[in-house]
Amino acid sequence: DTGVSQNPRHKITKRGQNVTFRCDPISEHNRLYWYRQTLGQGPEFLTYFQNEAQLEKSRLLSDRFSAERPKGSFSTLEIQRTEQGDSAMYLCASRLEGVLSYEQYFGPGTRLTVT
Amino acid sequence: QKEVEQDPGPLSVPEGAIVSLNCTYSNSAFQYFMWYRQYSRKGPELLMYTYSSGNKEDGRFTAQVDKSSKYISLFIRDSQPSDSATYLCAMGEDTGKLIFGQGTTLQVKP
Numbered sequence: 039d040t041g042v043s044q045n046p047r048h049k050i051t052k053r054g055q056n057v058t059f060r061c062d063p064i065s066e067h068n069r070l071y072w073y074r075q076t077l078g079q080g081p082e083f084l085t086y087f088q089n090e091a092q093l094e095k096s097r098l099l100s101d102r103f104s105a106e107r108p109k110g111s112f113s114t115l116e117i118q119r120t121e122q123g124d125s126a127m128y129l130c131a132s133r134l135e136g137v138l139s140y141e142q143y144f145g146p147g148t149r150l151t152v153t
Numbered sequence: 154q155k156e157v158e159q160d161p162g163p164l165s166v167p168e169g170a171i172v173s174l175n176c177t178y179s180n181s182a183f184q185y186f187m188w189y190r191q192y193s194r195k196g197p198e199l200l201m202y203t204y205s206s207g208n209k210e211d212g213r214f215t216a217q218v219d220k221s222s223k224y225i226s227l228f229i230r231d232s233q234p235s236d237s238a239t240y241l242c243a244m245g246e247d248t249g250k251l252i253f254g255q256g257t258t259l260q261v262k263p
Contacts, residue, residue, distance in 0.1 A: 040196070040198070040199075042196075044196075069249055071249065071250060071251075073251075078161070078255070078256075079255055079256070080157075080159070080241050080243070080253030080254050080255050080256050081197065081241070081251070081253050082253070083250045083251065083252070086248065086249065086250055093248070094248060094250065127194075129196055129197070131251075133249055135249070140184075140185045140187075140202065140204070140245060140249060141187070141199055141202050142187075142199070142249065142251060143199060144189075144196040144197045144198070144199075145196050146195060146196045147195070147196045149194070
């Protein structure tokens with residue numbers, strides 16, 4: 039257990055529905071990252087936060103996706119009007135920003151299945 | 154061309170063998186390099202982290218980085234069946250976002 043938790047662990051939804059995932063990072067970590075992983079591929083970067091500020095978004099993050107990190111603690115990732123292509127594992131990672139400190143610790147992921 | 158290339162395998166070895174896993178990359182801006190292990194349907198687990206060229210050893214694991222050749226390796230000595238997993242290389246810049254390879258599936262047979 040890395041100390042990063044994600045909920046729910048598995049979500050099955052019908053196409054067109056909205057879903058929201060939650061990530062609780064390691065408590066002192068000020069940077070939080072979201073990645074998406076499809077079967078047989080490595081994780082792909084989606085977005086990241088430093089405290090409550092969202093600093094970068096990947097082109098993979100279409101306008102149906104939105105992420106927040108209120109008060110710089112937990113983060114949520116919402117997907118609106120889900121499509122079958124959104125089926126993937128959504129991973130959250132956190133890191134403490136500092137000199138030569140780049141280790142990122144991942145949560146267990148939320149597996150999304152869109153039917 | 155992908156920024157990070159990694160042979161997906163699968164790689165099958167007998168217990169006790171030395172395993173060599175490799176990645177190549179194209180972006181000279183990458184500053185740090187990591188290896189993660191991922192079991193089926195689990196999140197990636199950080200194994201090794203290096204910031205510069207050279208070797209870093211931790212138990213049965215050795216990470217090697219050659220920035221001049223844009224090539225990184227992970228060696229596993231005395232491999233065990235419990236090492237059977239997917240191994241992901243990852244690298245990044247100042248922002249901290251990681252670029253991953255595709256992952257290599259390793260099976261260690263008893």
